[in-house]
Amino acid sequence: MTTIQRIWRIKNTLLRLLSTRCLDCGFVAYPPKASCPKCGSRRLIKEELPKIGEVLSYTVINVPLRGFEEFTPLIICLIKLGEAKVLAELVDVKPGNVHIGMKVMATLRRSAKTLDGVIPYVVKFRPLSLGSS
Amino acid sequence: MGAVRRVYVAGVGMTKVDKHTETSLRDLAAEAAFKALDEVGNEKPEAVVVGNMLSSLIEQENLAALIADHIGLRGVCGLKVEGACGSGGVAVLAGYSMIASGLYDRVLVIGVEKLLERPTPDTLRGLAYAADADYELIYGVSFAGLNALIMRYYMSKYDVRREELALWSVIMHQNGAKNPYAQLRNEITLETVLSSPVVADPIRLYDACPLSDGAAAVYITSEDWKKVSDTPILVAGVGNAVDSPDLSSRVSLDEFYASRISAEKALRTAKLDIKDIDVAEIHDAYTITAAVSLESIGFAEKGKAAKLWSEGRFRPGDKPTINPSGGLKSRGHPVGATGVYQVVEVAMQLRGDFPGVSVPSEIGLTQNIGGVGSNVTTIVLRR
Incomplete structure (x- = not known):
């Protein structure tokens, strides 16, 4: 559960999947950082991540945080997107059909209501090939 | 320093x-x-x-x-x-x-x-505050869910079986059953762990420490x-290190970088080697946390911790003996107190008056973890 302010503040990063790339060592970080996590450089540029990637790991959560009950069982994945990794929800797939290495693509979906009662939209992922759902 | x-x-x-x-x-x-x-x-x-x-x-x-x-x-x-x-x-x-x-x-x-x-949902929400609120909690992921991502990644990368990890809980309950300060003093079997409810697949209830x-x-x-x-008892060395609270920007998902660095700092200030440690209390919030911690501290090679404890290592009588208290799994995990419990327990082991499983020892180590390995303190104690 979040707030309108938070969603508004991070909307660009969250919806466009904006990472930071270090101009000195090349490390790509998502979420974006104020300094490079690898070398400490502040010479960073914002870079949009690819919208198609593959599942590195996943979990199926039966007890999500309060407010997310309607999304249970909640499938959360770590997804490799280009040179970065992203944590996000996976939708349009049965839990039993998720597997490591699965190709997925970003999609815009509704999330749980914020504390202020607003319905936010966030980036989630779905299987690239509908046959695998 | x-x-x-x-x-x-x-x-x-x-x-x-x-x-x-x-x-x-x-x-x-x-x-x-x-x-x-x-x-x-x-x-x-x-x-x-x-x-x-x-x-x-x-x-x-x-x-x-x-x-x-x-x-x-x-x-x-x-x-x-x-x-x-x-x-x-x-x-x-x-x-x-x-x-x-x-x-x-x-x-x-x-x-x-x-x-x-x-109520439990309120507490679970609070515990999740250790993660990244902007980019992780926004998806409703629980703290167990974050650890489950590490667990599946680790099991897949090192071909570690579910049963091998579950055995950790059985060993911890054996130790904790003898500790009068422990919360869960019942002995359990492998079946207890493997048939307990799934919290965040592959983590089951008995992979996890209690509230x-x-x-x-x-x-x-x-x-x-x-x-x-x-x-x-001499505090021979201390070391703390932080890592990203979020998992996605980590360089490595199969070790706790901050665990390794904090252990290195503590051993360096103590002028000791990992092989000198007789007894340790580590932060086994989940069975996977025990494996990754043991490897990150240097008690086991990457991917090998569960194999070692399956072969009988780290139990009472071995050097090092790990978590004679029963660890977070059995002693329990009153989160902000756990790191202090560990120092109390290891100091008592060195003094020879710990009331549970007693490990005759000269040198002990504690490691306390915040988040999924994002704020880690290692302390070395010496008689």
């Missing part, structure tokens, strides 16, 4: 880890504090450092003032230290620093937490004041 003064654990105290419905946070803290103070002839400390993560859940902050006042210590220096589930470890580190720097000679460090005062209430305290002194104790 420059030259520092030596620091000793002169007195220790702890409450049983439990659901303490009838005891308030301040009275839990007082029980642990008075035991530690009684061990040093009630010599008044100059400062109180409190480790705590989630007292806001029970609508109470300003804990140093609350507790110091409650135990008759108005006027002393007081502060609270927070590092998620690693708050106890960083509180000991802060107290250590006050003495090592020469600022004070006598500091009382108290870790205290009440997780069972609120706990509890308090622990250590009275630490400078060289000049160690005489307040008959059995002072």
